[in-house]
Amino acid sequence: MLEYGSIEREIRIDAAPEVVYEVVSSAEHLREWWPDDAELDAVPGGTGTITFGDPASPDAKVEHLTVVEADPPRRFAFRWVYDQGATPAPENSLLVAFDLVAAGDGTLLKFSETGFRERGWEAAVLEAAYNDHVSGWDHFLPRLVVLANKLVTRP
Numbered sequence: 001m002l003e004y005g006s007i008e009r010e011i012r013i014d015a016a017p018e019v020v021y022e023v024v025s026s027a028e029h030l031r032e033w034w035p036d037d038a039e040l041d042a043v044p045g046g047t048g049t050i051t052f053g054d055p056a057s058p059d060a061k062v063e064h065l066t067v068v069e070a071d072p073p074r075r076f077a078f079r080w081v082y083d084q085g086a087t088p089a090p091e092n093s094l095l096v097a098f099d100l101v102a103a104g105d106g107t108l109l110k111f112s113e114t115g116f117r118e119r120g121w122e123a124a125v126l127e128a129a130y131n132d133h134v135s136g137w138d139h140f141l142p143r144l145v146v147l148a149n150k151l152v153t154r155p
Contacts, residue, residue, distance in 0.1 A: 004130040006114040007137055013107045015148040017073035017100040020107045023148045024098040025076045033143040036060075037088065043070050050080075075099050076116075079115075091118050094133075107148075111141060 013020055023029045027038040027048065037055045040048030053060035053121040069077040077097035079088035086092055089119045099110040116130050 004116050004126050006112055006116070007130075009109075009111040009137065009141055011109045011111065011141060011145055012103065013109055013145050013148045013153045014105070014107070015107060017102050017107045019151050020098075020109060020148050021073040021076060023089050023144055025070065025072070029147065033147045034140050040065060040067070042067055042076070046067065046070070054065065066093075069070055069097070073100055081119075090115060091120070094119075109144075111137070113137065 003148060015023075023033065025040075025042040027040040027042075030038040030040065030050065035050035035052050037051040038048065039124055040046065040050075044067055048065045048067075049062050050065060051060050051062050062085055062092040063080050064082065065078045065080045067076075067078045067149075069075050075097065081097055082088045082093035094115040096113045097111070099112075101108040101110065113133060116126055116133075119126070119129075121129060
């Protein structure tokens with residue numbers, strides 16, 4: 001059985017850490033590779049929302065975010081998947097972290113999402129949430145790379 005504890009990826013990007021940091025921390029760039037809409041105050045303690053689907057639709061899925069760390073151009077981390085009105089903490093939310101390491105003329109992006117087991121979900125819910133997030137990040141992280149590389153080549 002898988003442990004369903006964390007999702008981790010390492011991705012090489014042909015853009016400087018400063019560019020990649022903007023791609024993972026600014027609402028404008030987030031909208032280009034991840035959610036359909038985003039609002040975010042990208043400072044420690046800052047909050048925001050991301051919306052999957054048409055924001056005007058009642059079927060849109062809105063998630064709240066709280067920034068935990070904002071250390072440009074090295075690390076950006078936030079908590080999400082917590083109940084609206086709750087204060088995000090390790091036992092009631094997931095932690096997403098983007099660690100950026102300069103690598104030649106590019107960046108090594110170390111991505112992680114942790115906290116699945118800490119949520120206390122029953123096994124079937126835990127497995128479904130974990131697998132949903134794995135497939136989501138496998139879809140969205142390559143889009144992040146394409147956007148960061150495209151920003152470098154823009155005139």
